[in-house]
Amino acid sequence: xxxxxxxxxxxxxxxxxxxxxxxxxxxxxxxxxxxxxxxxxxxxxxxxxxxxxxxxxxxxxxxxxxxxxxxxxxxxxxxxxxxxxxxxxxxxxxxxxxxxxxxxxxxxxxxxxxxxxxxxxxxxxxxxxxxxxxxxxxxxxxxxxxxxxxxxxxxxxxxxxxxxxxxxxxxxxxxxxxxxxxxxxxxxxxxxxxxxxxxxxxxxxxxxxxxxxxxxxxxxxxxxxxxxxxxxxxxxxxxxxxxxxxxxxxxxxxxxxxxxxxxxxxxxxxxx
Numbered sequence: 001x002x003x004x005x006x007x008x009x010x011x012x013x014x015x016x017x018x019x020x021x022x023x024x025x026x027x028x029x030x031x032x033x034x035x036x037x038x039x040x041x042x043x044x045x046x047x048x049x050x051x052x053x054x055x056x057x058x059x060x061x062x063x064x065x066x067x068x069x070x071x072x073x074x075x076x077x078x079x080x081x082x083x084x085x086x087x088x089x090x091x092x093x094x095x096x097x098x099x100x101x102x103x104x105x106x107x108x109x110x111x112x113x114x115x116x117x118x119x120x121x122x123x124x125x126x127x128x129x130x131x132x133x134x135x136x137x138x139x140x141x142x143x144x145x146x147x148x149x150x151x152x153x154x155x156x157x158x159x160x161x162x163x164x165x166x167x168x169x170x171x172x173x174x175x176x177x178x179x180x181x182x183x184x185x186x187x188x189x190x191x192x193x194x195x196x197x198x199x200x201x202x203x204x205x206x207x208x209x210x211x212x213x214x215x216x217x218x219x220x221x222x223x224x225x226x227x228x229x230x231x232x233x234x235x236x237x238x239x240x241x242x243x244x245x246x247x248x249x250x251x252x253x254x255x256x257x258x259x260x261x262x263x264x265x266x267x268x269x270x271x272x
Contacts, residue, residue: 002091037063066090079108126157138179152169170196170198202219218241225237234266242257
């Protein structure tokens with residue numbers, strides 16, 4: 001067993017010698033099965049049916065494969081041919097933490113990124129992830145490119161069966177450069193450092209993540225952007241997105257999408 005024993009005991013919510021609680025037994029079993037690091041979780045209680053003075057609890061765990069790789073190739077109209085790769089560990093050091101690193105290369109540039117996720121931040125039902133990235137991008141039909149380096153910190157929590165909320169913070173440094181065959185002084189800009197705070201709320205009642213046939217997926221987010229060196233990045237951006245799926249007949253599914261957003265500057269200038 002690779003997983004550290006303290007991770008398992010923390011999820012069980014039961015201490016040896018403590019009074020027996022059927023609710024704690026049930027919740028501990030559900031907590032372990034909710035973890036992505038386990039393939040199967042089994043329970044046995046000796047003495048419960050006999051109403052013995054002492055009940056012994058046996059937990060049988062089969063771990064899932066912790067390592068994974070993902071590779072994709074394709075074509076998109078805004079980036080051309082692309083290739084993506086990612087490798088990670090769902091259970092690094094046996095501590096139920098997910099660490100991955102990946103990259104993407106296309107006709108418009110490349111991106112490198114890594115992220116570490118703790119699904120039980122401070123022992124609570126809150127996930128926390130910290131990441132870093134570097135990107136160099138030159139969009140088609142533009143005389144300039146953008147070089148971005150940054151990091152992010154995100155906290156998330158499930159609010160019941162359908163609701164999810166998150167709060168993220170992002171700090172990034174962005175440089176703009178001219179394309180060699182299309183020089184132009186107007187595209188040169190100073191380095192811009194931006195700090196963005198984003199609260200997020202989502203509702204998801206779809207019957208399937210991969211192939212939904214009914215249900216609703218809605219999300220709302222607010223980007224509170226602050227420019228460190230200038231006021232061009234002092235703005236608030238709202239985005240609301242909702243999708244609805246309906247299957248009146250077998251093999252016929254209607255999908256609808258509505259999206260609305262707005263950007264408002266809160267600095268002395270109206271430019272964004």
